Structures are given as C-alpha cells and as structure tokens.
Amino acid sequence: MDGAVILGIDPGTNLLGFGVIRACGGRAEYVDMGVLDMRKDKDPYHKLRQIYDTVTEVCRNYRPDVMALESPFYAKNAQVILKLGRAQGAAMIAALEYGIEVFEYAPREAKEAVTGNGAAAKEQVGLMLRKTLGVPLDTEFMDATDALAIAMCHFYRISNPLRCGTRQSSGWEKFILENPDRVK
Numbered sequence: 001m002d003g004a005v006i007l008g009i010d011p012g013t014n015l016l017g018f019g020v021i022r023a024c025g026g027r028a029e030y031v032d033m034g035v036l037d038m039r040k041d042k043d044p045y046h047k048l049r050q051i052y053d054t055v056t057e058v059c060r061n062y063r064p065d066v067m068a069l070e071s072p073f074y075a076k077n078a079q080v081i082l083k084l085g086r087a088q089g090a091a092m093i094a095a096l097e098y099g100i101e102v103f104e105y106a107p108r109e110a111k112e113a114v115t116g117n118g119a120a121a122k123e124q125v126g127l128m129l130r131k132t133l134g135v136p137l138d139t140e141f142m143d144a145t146d147a148l149a150i151a152m153c154h155f156y157r158i159s160n161p162l163r164c165g166t167r168q169s170s171g172w173e174k175f176i177l178e179n180p181d182r183v184k
Contacts, residue, residue, distance in 0.1 A: 004158070005031065007064035007095070008151025009055065010143050011087040013015035013047050014039045016054065017143030020062050021133070023149045028155045030133040033144035042045050044083070045050060048090045055094035068154035070146065105153045107146070113153040153164040 002023055015038070020031040036054045038047045041157050058064075069091060092102050096151035105113075112118035114128050126145045129152065130137045137145055 002026075004066065005062055005064040005102070005149045006154050007062065007067045008149070009067060009069045009148060010053060010090050010146035011051070011070060011084060011091050013044065013051075013083045014141065015143045016051055016087065016091070017145070018055070018057070018058055018150045019144055019148030020064065021148065021155060022157070023155055023159065026159060028133065028152060030135045030148075033137075033141065033148055034058075035141055035143050036107040044086075048086055051090040052094050056097070057089045059095060059098045059100060060112035061156055064095075064100055064116070066154060067091070067100050067102045068150045069102055069104050070110065070150050071106050073107055103154055103157075105157075106149055110146070110149040110153040113156045114149045122146070134149075172183050 002025065004023045006023065008017075008030075010023070013119075017033070017034040017037040021028045022031050023029075032045060032122050036050060038050055041047055062182040069088060071094070072081055072088070072158055094101055108118035111120045114120075114125050114132070117124070122142050122145065128141070129148050132152070135142070136147075159168050
C-alpha cells in the first residue's frame with residue numbers, strides 16, 4: 001500500500017482531531033493534522049454538521065485511501081457514548097461519500113501500536129509520534145496527536161500486522177468463523 005494516504009480521526013462532539021499520513025517506502029510520512037474546536041457551540045446538531053463538513057473538506061483536500069477512526073471506549077455515562085457515536089457517524093458518512101474505506105481501532109490498540117504500551121500517557125504517544133514522524137507536535141493539539149496515533153496504528157496494521165495487535169477470535173466467534181456451514 002505504498003503511497004496510500006491514511007486519515008486518522010479522533011472523534012468528539014467538543015473537540016475532533018484529525019491526522020493525515022502517507023505510506024512511503026515502508027515508512028509513514030506526516031502530511032497534516034488539526035483540531036476542530038466546537039466547545040463554544042451548544043447546538044448538538046450544528047456540531048454534527050461541523051464534523052461532517054470538516055471531514056468532508058479534509059477528504060477533498062487530501063484524498064485519503066482509508067480512514068482510521070477511534071472506536072468508542074467504555075464510559076460510565078451512556079450519554080457520552082451516544083454523543084461519541086453520533087460524532088463517529090458524521091465522520092464516517094463524510095468518508096464513505098468519497099468511497100473511503102473505514103477502519104476502527106480502540107484507543108488502547110493505537111497506544112500499543114505507537115509506544116508498545118496500551119496504557120501509555122498521551123504525552124508518551126506524542127513523544128513517539130514526534131520521533132517517528134520527525135515533526136514537532138504541540139501538546140495543545142492532543143486530539144490531533146491521538147488522530148495521528150490512530151492513523152499510525154492502521155499504517156502498522158497494513159505494513160506489519162504484528163506491530164498493531166491482531167485480535168484473535170475465541171469462543172463462539174471463533175467457532176462461527178471456522179464453521180460457517182454449521183450456523184443457521
């Protein structure tokens with residue numbers, strides 16, 4: 001997938017981060033990153049429109065081949081998960097309209113891919129990205145840094161499946177995959 005452009009998205013309804021990298025010669029090159037700040041906007045539907053418009057613009061400008069999206073994580077408040085799901089949906093639709101394939105990665109999976117530690121602090125992730133991509137990253141843009149980590153996780157998945165944790169099926173999921181003819 002040399003030359004592939006990967007768009008990473010860290011979705012949120014207050015802050016949305018995006019990061020763009022390009023796969024070149026077996027390594028990743030930094031292209032761009034940014035943050036959509038919606039904290040002052042109180043209208044949740046307007047925020048979804050902003051997410052859609054911003055991701056559409058990024059897709060139009062960089063023409064990514066794939067989008068790597070941070071998947072929801074466990075939260076004690078169901079409303080948080082619902083809002084995050086809406087933000088993800090707005091970003092996904094923007095990408096899908098451009099025919100861009102979407103992949104989801106857990107935050108822990110991205111941290112592990114970048115640092116080797118799924119429980120790494122955001123600052124550690126930023127430091128590794130700074131060294132790996134050779135660009136200065138400001139702590140002010142942690143959501144964009146998270147998006148770059150998601151993009152790098154996908155890059156590692158396509159260039160070296162062992163670098164970014166591969167999920168092994170177990171139990172019923174494994175049985176179904178191995179025996180599709182036995183499931184009705």
